[in-house]
Amino acid sequence: MILPCAAVLFDVDGTLVDSTPLVERAAREWAAEYGIDADEFLSDAHGRRTSDRVADFLAPDQVREATARLDALETTGTDGITALPGAVEILADMNGLPHAFVTSMGRAQLAIRTTAAGVPVPPTVVTAEDVPDGKPDPSGYLRAAAHLGVDPADCVVIEDAPAGIAAGRAAGATVLAVATSHRLQALSAAHHTVQNLTHVATISSGLRLT
Incomplete structure (x- = not known):
C-alpha cells in the first residue's frame, strides 16, 4: 500500500x-512523593505532555513544581x-x-x-x-x-x-x-x-x- x-x-x-523503563521508574518514585497511585497515573500518561497529566491529579498551584520534579527524575539516567x-x-x-x-x-x-x-x-x-x-x-x-x-x-x-x-x-x-x-x-x-x-x-x- x-x-x-x-x-x-x-x-x-x-x-x-x-524509554518505558526510565519513564515508569521515574513516575513511580514521583508518585510516591506526591501520594498518587502510580498505576493510575501511568494508565493515561503515554503520549501526553507531563504537565497535562500532572494537572489531572494536582491542584493548579502545584502543577509547575511537580512537573519540574518529574522531568528531573526522567533526566537522571538513560538505562x-x-x-x-x-x-x-x-x-x-x-x-x-x-x-x-x-x-x-x-x-x-x-x-x-x-x-x-x-x-x-x-x-x-x-x-x-x-x-x-x-x-x-x-x-x-x-x-x-x-x-x-x-x-x-x-x-x-x-x-x-x-x-x-x-x-x-x-x-x-x-x-x-x-x-x-x-x-x-x-x-x-x-x-x-x-x-x-x-x-x-x-x-x-x-x-x-x-
Whole structure:
C-alpha cells in the first residue's frame, strides 16, 4: 500500500524511541512523593505532555513544581532507552521527504533520549514547550506542517498512542499508527496500522507499507 504525502510528521517516544523503563521508574518514585497511585497515573500518561497529566491529579498551584520534579527524575539516567525497530533505518533513508518530530517531551528530554537511542533528529522539531496545548490538541502537528511549508492534509502523522492519533486526525493529516506501545484495539482511530516501522519504507512521493 502506498500513502502519498508531502511530508512525514513523527511522534518520538513510543514511535521511534522506547524509554518505558526510565519513564515508569521515574513516575513511580514521583508518585510516591506526591501520594498518587502510580498505576493510575501511568494508565493515561503515554503520549501526553507531563504537565497535562500532572494537572489531572494536582491542584493548579502545584502543577509547575511537580512537573519540574518529574522531568528531573526522567533526566537522571538513560538505562533501558533504545531505538524501536525500523526507526533508525527509516530516518536514514527518507528519500528526500521533508519530515519533523512532534513530541510531548521537553527539548532536554528529547535530546537525551534520541542521543541514547542513536536516533537522528531532523532540523524541524516541535516539543512540549512550543505549543499552548499538548496532544490530543493538534497544535504541535499544525506547527510542524507550517514549519515545513506543507498543508497538514498532505502529511502522514506516525503515532503510537491514542492522544497522538487524535491530534493527527484533528490536524487533518493521514494517521499511521504503530502498535509498539498499545494493543491494536486502542489504535482503531488511525487510518492505517502496522506493527512497527520495519513495515514502512519511503519513496519520493510518500510511504510504502509492507
